[in-house]
Structures are given as structure tokens and as C-alpha cells.
Amino acid sequence: MRYPDIPTAPRIALRRARVPLCLIESVPSTATWEQDAEGAALVDILIDQGRLAALSPSGQPGDPARDGGFVDVDLAGRQVWPMFLDCHAHLDKTQILPRASNPDGSFSGAREGSMADRLRHWSRADIEKRMDFALRCAAHHGVAAIRTHLDSHAEQAETTWEVFQDLREKWRGRITLQAVALAGADIYATPFGERLLDLVGEAGGIVGAFLRLPDGETRMPDDIDESLDQLFERAARRGLDVDLHVDETGNAASRMLERIARSALRTGFPGRIVCGHCCSLALQDARQVQETLELCAAAHVGIITLPTANLYLQDRRTGATPRWRGVTLVREMLAAGLTVAVGGDNVRDPFFPYGDHDMLDTLRQAVRILHLDHPIADAPRLSGPNAARLMGGLDLGSLRPGSAARLILFNARSLNEMMSRPQSDRLVLDRGRISAAPLPDYAELDALIPGRSASAPKENAP
Known part of the structure; x- marks a missing residue:
């Protein structure tokens, strides 16, 4: 199914877009939204000068855009979805x-490998090259915001x-960012x-920490509170706000989340x-969870x-198949x-190589790992x-309506079709213009890898 041509025009009406209703802010109760079984509806989206002018059920009488x-x-x-946010990344x-x-x-192998690389390679030029590469990947895929944790030794x-x-x-x-x-x-x-707190404050950042009880230990530290x-x-x-890495372990005795809340x-x-x-938390008894x-x-x-890194790292034992998925109790x-x-x-580091x-x-x-389907209507939230x-x-x-029109168009008519293919042909329609941001070539990073010849192509502008 070929996309229709998207014109470069100050005013565009995207007719019969299928939008999950959970992605529309304050859906008017008076509107007649004919939801499908997946909680989505056909919507007309009006874009005026790069902003969302109106959202209405498709085919509604008295459409103001007609004239x-x-x-x-x-x-x-x-x-059609709004552009994505990645609220937890490690761009460094x-x-x-x-x-x-x-x-x-x-997990221990990831930590040791990452630390050794940091001590050996993390110059200003190295970090900037890799982070900018990552941002160009994210832009191509339609990501509009990223919160990154930065190792702050x-x-x-x-x-x-x-x-x-x-x-x-x-x-x-x-x-x-x-x-x-x-x-x-x-x-x-x-x-x-x-x-460090001064540095974070000056940069408008967030206070973070990692809190976990190592595998094998059963007693919480006396000074944790x-x-x-x-x-x-x-x-x-x-x-300053706080954003913490918590209980990233398969040790059921690790109850940092409870102590943080207290x-x-x-x-x-x-x-x-x-x-x-x-x-x-997923390994604790029902009373403790509640x-x-x-x-x-x-x-x-x-x-x-x-879910990706936790599925990869948790319950990993040499020569054995994992017995649990490593993720928390989302539902x-x-x-x-x-x-x-x-x-x-x-992304592509010792904690998650993909x-x-x-x-x-x-x-x-x-959706698959956490069983966020049945029903799937709220998963896009x-x-x-x-x-x-x-x-x-x-x-x-x-x-x-009134916000910037930062959209992604998919060649899929249902959430099932969305989840069944990678949607690599998606179109990012950012404020009324199709984004031409290409995926950067991995060869750009060759110069950062010892022993590999640097024959990288010219970088594409973001």
C-alpha cells in the first residue's frame, strides 16, 4: 500500500487517519468517535502553519476545513501517532x-565492560560523536524527546x-533532551x-542514583534510609527532581523501591x-507487592x-535458560x-547489544514481553x-489542538499491523513537513574503534 503524496502546504487536512484514542488529549465526550476493537477511531487532523488546528471524527457534518x-x-x-518519547536512555x-x-x-560483565571502556576511551570527541549518531538514529525513527542518564563519576x-x-x-x-x-x-x-549537585543544577538536570541489593545478599544496608x-x-x-535506577536484579530481597517511597x-x-x-518486585510475595x-x-x-535490557540481563546463567522475563509488574x-x-x-553497549x-x-x-494486549487499547500511552x-x-x-503537529504516519491500518512489522517505511511529518533525516551509517563510527580503518562516509546533516 503506497502512501499518498503529502504536499508542502501551510494548511493540510489529513483525512481518515486512524488514531488510538488514548493518544488524543481530552477526547470530547460529545463527539461521536466510532472506536474499533483496538480503541482507535478514524480522525480528520487539520494542520495549520505547523500546528494542530483541529481533531474531529472523520466525516463529521459542518467540517470547517472544507472552505x-x-x-x-x-x-x-x-x-497516525504523535512522535515518540524515550524517557530512559544511556546516550553516553x-x-x-x-x-x-x-x-x-x-549484569556484572556489562558493568565491567562499560567501566573499562569509559576509562580508556570517553574523551569529549568520542562521547559527542556517539551521542550525535544516536540522536540522528532517533530522529529518523520519529523520537521527539529523550531523557538520558549520564555516568557521573x-x-x-x-x-x-x-x-x-x-x-x-x-x-x-x-x-x-x-x-x-x-x-x-x-x-x-x-x-x-x-x-555534582551544583553541576546538575547549573545544567537544568535531574538527580539520579543506582540502588540495588546485589544477588546473594539478603539484608538491606543499615544506612540505606x-x-x-x-x-x-x-x-x-x-x-531538582529525582530519577533512580532501582532493584535491577533478580534478588527478591532487594526492596529499594519500598524504601524510596517511604x-x-x-x-x-x-x-x-x-x-x-x-x-x-516481580519476585516478591503478594503482600509485599501490594x-x-x-x-x-x-x-x-x-x-x-x-523490557529489552531487563529481558536480556536478568536471570542469565551460564548454560541455562532463563526462568523469568526480568521485567517489573506493569499491569x-x-x-x-x-x-x-x-x-x-x-543501545549497542554491554548492557544491551542491540x-x-x-x-x-x-x-x-x-507489548509481547509484558502482555500489554488483551486489551491493547492503552498500550500506546x-x-x-x-x-x-x-x-x-x-x-x-x-x-x-494548538500544539505543534509532530506526527508519524504508518503504513498500517490497525495496531495488530503496527505490531507485526517494523514499520521501517514510516513517514515523520514534523510540523507539516516530511522529515528527510536519514539513518546514519555505522561506518561513521569506525574511527572510534581501535584497529578498524576509518573509511566513514560523509555525515548526513540531522
């Missing part, structure tokens, strides 16, 4: 896989955060931790709290599930009233409106 100078484009029921690690091995595919933080701020400015208006300082929770009580209280108190004094309530933390991974989810709801903790969290989103996490910064690929896998909410209420991820 308004709009150029009609009949999409014949093809899916991306694309290091060819030179950074994970010998056994384990004492010897690395200044360089990485400078590169991030430069790229944030370079990509302003195309991809909204946010950054989280990734460090040990106890680092913030040290002199360097104070400097004090460390968490100090983290929240220091973040609150600077008016600390947030105890300290009265006023900012936003997001917790990623939360894998061990208590933790109630605490998270009370503390307004948002959750980001990272139970949604039922408890928590805001849950899906993130892309690592991926291409394509959030549709991530969502397709999430996890890479759109829910992600936007966890990223601070960005005006992205849903369709709303």
Missing part, C-alpha cells in the same frame, strides 16, 4: 559495543555534562557529590520521583519499565494508579502521554 484552504490528503485508515554508552565486550552477557562528569549541554543546544527544536546524573546514592554526601533521606533533602534544597513520604519531597527497572505499590501511589512515584502498577512508561534504555533508538521497536517488544508526564509534563506524546 478554509486546506489541502486534503486521504490516509485511507492508516495509523551508546554504540560502544564493537570495542567493549560483555564476555558472558551478565568524579573523573568523567564535567566532560560528559559539557557534551550533553552542547548537543542539547544543537538539537533544540528537533529533539528535547534531558539528563540525569547516574552515581552511587552515597556519593551525594561527599564533597564531590556537592559539586539515611542515604535516601539525604539524597531527597539535597535535591529538594536545589529544586523516604519520599518521610522527607516530604516536593519534586517528581521516577524509578526505573524495579525488576525484583504494600510497595500503595506506598508508591502515596508518594507519587512514577515507574519506567525497560499491577497501572491498576494501582501509578504512571508507567516504557523506555529504550541501552537496538537503534527506535521507540516503536521498544513498544512492540513491550506508555511511549507517549505517560512518558511525557514522567518527563515533567512535556507538550509531546499526544495530539492536542
